[in-house]
Amino acid sequence: MSDSTLSHQPQNPGVSPDLGEQHDVTELHAALLREKPEPKEGFEPLNLWLVALTGGLLFWGGYYLANFSGRFEASEYSEFPRGKATVAAPAETPEQKTLRIGAQLYVNCAACHLADGTGNPALNIPPLAGSDWVVAEGANRIIRIVLHGLNGPVKVNGQVWQGNAMNPWRKTAENPSGLTDEETAAVLSYVRNSWGNKASFVTTDEVKAVSEATKDRSDAWTEAELLQVPLKGGADAPAPAALDLAGLKGQLEKLSADDRKKLLETLQAK
Ligand code: HEC
Structure with a gap:
């Protein structure tokens, strides 16, 4: 084996590296200059444009979510949202509204007359369900009962109730919770x-009229007093509708001959 084979010289006979003068140094170094060092992790300075772009994107994303996220409800934009009525409930009529409010206010009365209006015999409290006072043709008397209260014996559906009294409900300075x-x-x-x-x-308006007509009263009513009050109409109520003569004739015809005679006699006596 020759010396040249043992040494780690390029197999380039006649050229010795020591004779580098033959090579262009600049050319040799160019390769080194071309190669960049291996990148390594560390605290490299960030590109300011990238920072600005990321910040801008985050800001826009937040703005977009705040405005268009639909409160993060899955059904927000669904045409037929699950779990929600697809048909809008019909609007409440004025009557339904009155009954709804009335039902809420009835808790005041339910303390005595009970939630189902059956009254409380143990405490001498008469029923409202089916009561002839309550379902009377006009509300003149029961308006007075609620405004000022009721005391003494009272006959409800033929049964006399006494021993308890009903409190006044009219809202006044002395009764602010009325x-x-x-x-x-x-x-x-x-x-x-x-x-x-x-x-x-x-x-x-009916209640206002009665309230106005009885504004000086502070005592509870008695049954005898209330029975003097016409069920309907009266000075404080709107004028009654014009007499329906044909209807009246029909009603008179339904009376027995005896009753008709009695009626005519009373009318003539006046
Ligand atoms: C403190 C208990 C009490 C409360 C509260 C009360 N009542 Fe009465 N109510 C009575 C009593 C007792 C009588 C019977 C009074 C009597 O015997 O003279 C009565 C009688 C009546 C009557 C006439 C009799 C009948 O049974 O139909 C009506 C109508 C009535 N109450 C309605 C109401 C309404 C409406 C309310 C709520 C705003 C109410 N009451 C709240 C105790 C109460």
């Missing part, structure tokens, strides 16, 4: 149309 005219109308409308009761609604 009911306004509007609330009295609502609660009486509810009472007149619950638990099988069926009677006309009580209007705020």
